[in-house]
Amino acid sequence: MRETKRILLSPKLWGLLALLLAFNLVLLVAQDIHMDGFYPAYRKELQTISDLPFADAQAQETAELERLQAVGTLRLWQSEENGELKSMLREACIQSFGADFESKIESGAIDLSEDALHENYLRRDVLQALLDQLAHLQEYPAYLQQVQANSKQMAALSIFNKPNSFSSRNIEKTAADFPATVDLQLDNDFAVTMLVTDQLGGYTLLIFTLFLTLQFLDERKRGLWSLVHGSAEGRSRLARKRAGILLLGVTLGTLVLLGGKLLFGMIQYGGIGSLNRNVQSIAVFSDFPWVMPVWAFLLGYFLLKVLGMWLVGMAVWAILQAVNHLPLALGAACIVLASEYALFRFVPDSYTIVFLRYVNLFALVDVPQIALHYLNLNLFGWPVQGFLLAIGLIPPLLAALFAANLLLAAKKKPVSRQNSLLSWFDRLRVPFSKAVGRLRLFGMELYKIFWLQKGILVLLLVALFSFVSMDAPQPDQELYDTELAGLSASMQGPITEETLRLIDSKIEEYSAWAPSETVLRQLGLLQQMREKVTQSLDAKDGLWLIDPTPYAALMGQNNGRYQRQNAVVLLLALALLLSGTFAAERQDRMQQLLRGSPHGRTRLWGKKIGVALLLTVVVWLIFEAGELTLLHKTYGAFTLSAPLQSFDAFAALPYHTTLGVAIAVYLLLRLLALCAAAGVILTLSALCKQTNAAILLNCAVLVLPACLSYMNINALDFLSFVKPLSPLEASATGYISIVVSCIFLCVLSNRIWKMQKIS
Amino acid sequence: MQLAINHLSKAYGTKTALDDFSYTFSPGVTAILGPNGAGKTTLMNLITDCVKRQSGEILYNGTDVLTLGKAFRKVLGFMPQSQGMYEQMTAYNFLCYMAEIKGLKKKDALPQIRELLAVVNLEGAAHRKVGGFSGGMRQRVMLAQAMLGQPEVLLLDEPTAGLDPEERVRLRGYIEDLAKDKIVLITTHITSDVETIADEILLMEHGNLHFAANRDEFVSGCGAADLEDAYLRRLHAL
Numbered sequence: 001m002r003e004t005k006r007i008l009l010s011p012k013l014w015g016l017l018a019l020l021l022a023f024n025l026v027l028l029v030a031q032d033i034h035m036d037g038f039y040p041a042y043r044k045e046l047q048t049i050s051d052l053p054f055a056d057a058q059a060q061e062t063a064e065l066e067r068l069q070a071v072g073t074l075r076l077w078q079s080e081e082n083g084e085l086k087s088m089l090r091e092a093c094i095q096s097f098g099a100d101f102e103s104k105i106e107s108g109a110i111d112l113s114e115d116a117l118h119e120n121y122l123r124r125d126v127l128q129a130l131l132d133q134l135a136h137l138q139e140y141p142a143y144l145q146q147v148q149a150n151s152k153q154m155a156a157l158s159i160f161n162k163p164n165s166f167s168s169r170n171i172e173k174t175a176a177d178f179p180a181t182v183d184l185q186l187d188n189d190f191a192v193t194m195l196v197t198d199q200l201g202g203y204t205l206l207i208f209t210l211f212l213t214l215q216f217l218d219e220r221k222r223g224l225w226s227l228v229h230g231s232a233e234g235r236s237r238l239a240r241k242r243a244g245i246l247l248l249g250v251t252l253g254t255l256v257l258l259g260g261k262l263l264f265g266m267i268q269y270g271g272i273g274s275l276n277r278n279v280q281s282i283a284v285f286s287d288f289p290w291v292m293p294v295w296a297f298l299l300g301y302f303l304l305k306v307l308g309m310w311l312v313g314m315a316v317w318a319i320l321q322a323v324n325h326l327p328l329a330l331g332a333a334c335i336v337l338a339s340e341y342a343l344f345r346f347v348p349d350s351y352t353i354v355f356l357r358y359v360n361l362f363a364l365v366d367v368p369q370i371a372l373h374y375l376n377l378n379l380f381g382w383p384v385q386g387f388l389l390a391i392g393l394i395p396p397l398l399a400a401l402f403a404a405n406l407l408l409a410a411k412k413k414p415v416s417r418q419n420s421l422l423s424w425f426d427r428l429r430v431p432f433s434k435a436v437g438r439l440r441l442f443g444m445e446l447y448k449i450f451w452l453q454k455g456i457l458v459l460l461l462v463a464l465f466s467f468v469s470m471d472a473p474q475p476d477q478e479l480y481d482t483e484l485a486g487l488s489a490s491m492q493g494p495i496t497e498e499t500l501r502l503i504d505s506k507i508e509e510y511s512a513w514a515p516s517e518t519v520l521r522q523l524g525l526l527q528q529m530r531e532k533v534t535q536s537l538d539a540k541d542g543l544w545l546i547d548p549t550p551y552a553a554l555m556g557q558n559n560g561r562y563q564r565q566n567a568v569v570l571l572l573a574l575a576l577l578l579s580g581t582f583a584a585e586r587q588d589r590m591q592q593l594l595r596g597s598p599h600g601r602t603r604l605w606g607k608k609i610g611v612a613l614l615l616t617v618v619v620w621l622i623f624e625a626g627e628l629t630l631l632h633k634t635y636g637a638f639t640l641s642a643p644l645q646s647f648d649a650f651a652a653l654p655y656h657t658t659l660g661v662a663i664a665v666y667l668l669l670r671l672l673a674l675c676a677a678a679g680v681i682l683t684l685s686a687l688c689k690q691t692n693a694a695i696l697l698n699c700a701v702l703v704l705p706a707c708l709s710y711m712n713i714n715a716l717d718f719l720s721f722v723k724p725l726s727p728l729e730a731s732a733t734g735y736i737s738i739v740v741s742c743i744f745l746c747v748l749s750n751r752i753w754k755m756q757k758i759s
Numbered sequence: 760m761q762l763a764i765n766h767l768s769k770a771y772g773t774k775t776a777l778d779d780f781s782y783t784f785s786p787g788v789t790a791i792l793g794p795n796g797a798g799k800t801t802l803m804n805l806i807t808d809c810v811k812r813q814s815g816e817i818l819y820n821g822t823d824v825l826t827l828g829k830a831f832r833k834v835l836g837f838m839p840q841s842q843g844m845y846e847q848m849t850a851y852n853f854l855c856y857m858a859e860i861k862g863l864k865k866k867d868a869l870p871q872i873r874e875l876l877a878v879v880n881l882e883g884a885a886h887r888k889v890g891g892f893s894g895g896m897r898q899r900v901m902l903a904q905a906m907l908g909q910p911e912v913l914l915l916d917e918p919t920a921g922l923d924p925e926e927r928v929r930l931r932g933y934i935e936d937l938a939k940d941k942i943v944l945i946t947t948h949i950t951s952d953v954e955t956i957a958d959e960i961l962l963m964e965h966g967n968l969h970f971a972a973n974r975d976e977f978v979s980g981c982g983a984a985d986l987e988d989a990y991l992r993r994l995h996a997l
Contacts, residue, residue: 448845
């Protein structure tokens with residue numbers, strides 16, 4: 001009972017659970033932050049068509065959508081200045097609203113106000129979502145018939161109809177697995193879809209399970225293993241209890257994390273729809289062959305999650321028990337999990353070893369990935385449904401792992417001869433230790449943060465985010481004409497007489513073609529470009545024709561969300577990397593030694609500041625290298641030598657410099673903001689006695705306001721570094737105050753560091 | 760060379776840790792004896808300026824150590840009671856780090872580190888992480904770092920706690936050799952460790968210095984057979 005209380009009532013466990021739930025819910029809210037009013041409108045519209053046959057509902061909604069889109073054409077007609085295009089749009093408006101549409105607009109019968117347009121776009125989104133659902137409901141019976149028909153057609157082909165072959169059995173099984181018909185129903189699918197397509201929920205539950213399992217190592221961390229092993233109930237009986245605790249724990253985690261998310265989803269989306277409708281009514285279940293009501297699926301899903309996470313926990317626990325040396329045991333568990341993840345994630349369907357995706361711990365972590373993807377595996381010539389194989393293996397594996405854990409707890413001795421792998425590591429450590437010994441104080445401080453405090457992992461994660469996970473920003477279309485950009489890209493370079501000749505030849509070429517909307521548009525653009533080029537040649541200003549897309553993407557002001565997301569990542573990376581700079585000294589109880597040494601005060605502080613700034617620059621370099629590479633890949637090359645004014649958005653700026661310099665200044669301003677953030681982190685680090693406390697404090701002061709800003713909650717914007725990290729959002733005075741506060745913070749951290757006495 | 764302490768006082772809230780302490784330390788080993796809470800560690804922390812003093816002065820060769828600042832810390836070797844150190848560092852790296860903090864040049868520091876590792880009998884474990892060391896091994900690393908740079912003033916707070924008898928004998932000999940031209944202050948509970956090497960003995964209790972004498976006077980003055988007996992007799996007489 002005490003063990004159960006120690007683990008399951010631990011404040012750390014509940015704290016983690018609350019944190020993971022909050023993280024999930026915040027992301028859920030953030031995803032839908034721009035969906036203001038969508039879900040109530042969706043539910044209202046759904047009620048009006050839920051009793052109609054699918055075809056009628058589809059026709060009704062399509063007609064309504066077309067009507068709303070026609071209002072969009074009216075708006076275009078209003079804003080268009082080009083004569084040819086305007087008359088074409090006018091024709092389209094007459095067709096939709098009649099010849100008197102202009103008087104209808106004037107009388108207010110057709111409302112083109114901003115509010116009406118906003119409502120129009122919202123309704124269009126709602127109708128599109130319903131039409132997508134109706135398309136699935138309309139097409140699914142045909143899809144099922146197609147499955148049956150395919151089976152007959154393929155059986156007729158000689159390569160598939162060899163008796164007793166996997167191919168013929170697979171064809172038969174697929175047709176038998178899928179129903180011929182199924183009752184479908186239109187309803188609110190958002191909550192269920194969110195739950196079953198949510199990968200994050202599965203992985204946060206994995207983090208919780210791993211944390212729970214690590215609690216079983218407490219006696220080893222505290223050097224009490226021999227004591228526990230030597231006591232009467234410290235072996236198999238304790239292991240049995242712990243297996244039970246693990247089951248209770250993962251049940252609790254599943255209910256809180258997944259149940260909480262479903263509940264929140266139901267509140268967010270306005271319910272879950274009918275629990276009695278078949279799951280195939282929901283589009284994501286197209287490949288799920290078993291007909292069952294939603295309630296039965298959800299029940300089975302939660303049960304599967306609990307058993308699956310129990311199994312994962314038992315497997316990790318067995319690995320941890322099998323290896324005496326704790327860091328080595330953790331390393332072994334990490335290697336097993338990483339290998340399992342690689343097999344789960346990267347083995348294609350066509351590979352023979354695809355069964356390892358299903359006989360895999362991650363199949364139980366990311367259940368929807370295997371449940372909603374129908375695949376028969378070839379097991380000795382017999383087709384076995386992958387999902388069923390994964391479920392079927394749970395009971396025997398659980399029994400085996402239960403026995404293994406009991407056996408390990410009973411037989412594994414706390415004291416054993418040194419692992420041969422560790423002896424090998426020890427041999428490697430000698431030259432490494434000697435090399436580190438040759439470093440000067442700056443190098444030693446760098447080594448402490450980079451290696452001892454695992455800063456290298458943070459830098460790797462920043463690199464992973466910057467080069468792999470980051471999505472390219474959308475160019476700010478207010479800064480340039482997208483069509484003109486396309487033409488400019490083909491003639492990129494300094495403006496010369498040759499450029500003018502090239503444009504003239506293109507104009508000649510287009511003029512020879514039959515006039516159409518596209519041709520007229522291109523001619524209009526070429527004329528615009530010719531005008532610009534002529535002006536530049538007359539003024540002899542040396543401007544270039546450039547493709548402005550990458551600049552509009554990098555420096556656009558409408559990329560708030562993208563830039564805020566990056567700000568959150570950068571601030572989080574710095575908080576993780578630098579929080580230990582001063583706090584770790586107090587955590588390691590080094591202050592007495594340092595204060596009693598000649599260079600343990602001012603010089604050490606200076607070196608620490610230097611190392612922190614160097615690492616800030618490294619984070620910035622990695623991030624910007626990733627960002628610029630991505631922009632280059634997505635939108636083409638930057639023309640760095642072009643004069644600043646070549647980019648239309650900068651045409652009025654008085655500086656005689658190049659776009660390359662402008663980008664450098666832009667990125668350096670971001671670095672300046674990062675350095676100021678590093679100053680805050682170091683000051684707070686100097687105030688804390690524990691690295692973890694410093695990380696939490698820094699996250700609360702820097703990352704939280706940035707997260708809120710990312711979610712468009714601007715209450716803490718004045719505290720946030722988000723704007724300085726997006727230089728076009730900040731002002732010059734903002735940067736002056738940043739430089740001043742950066743210097744002040746450095747001085748403050750010095751005072752705190754030097755004034756600290758041993759209590 | 761002398762370290763003079765005049766009317767030094769320190770209180771933590773209402774609790775007096777050191778009360779008007781005055782004494783002048785000269786080269787040689789001075790043992791400071793006293794029960795827990797006598798103020799021995801506070802005295803060490805005041806000398807190293809790890810704790811803010813309330814009144815009094817600490818003069819090194821006639822100048823206050825606060826005025827001397829870094830110049831005083833350059834001649835100071837300190838082994839605190841707390842065994843705080845970077846758990847992930849090897850013993851060798853830890854000593855290299857401390858050598859840097861003490862401002863030693865690499866070419867001087869590395870031979871010294873090798874020598875000290877031999878003195879504290881940690882040559883074989885030099886490249887192992889200190890986090891995996893036993894209490895005694897950690898104590899020896901701390902002792903080695905205190906002796907780095909051949910300091911003129913060596914403050915050793917319970918230096919032999921956790922060491923086995925063989926190590927204690929070895930260290931005793933080393934400190935005795937070292938103390939010929941240095942001021943060495945040792946606080947300890949284990950009287951046998953200082954019995955043969957201490958030139959002066961100080962007895963403290965409740966933050967007060969109750970008795971100071973050379974070793975022979977300390978023992979024979981109260982009719983005791985040995986230092987332990989003398990310590991107990993004098994303590995009980997307070």
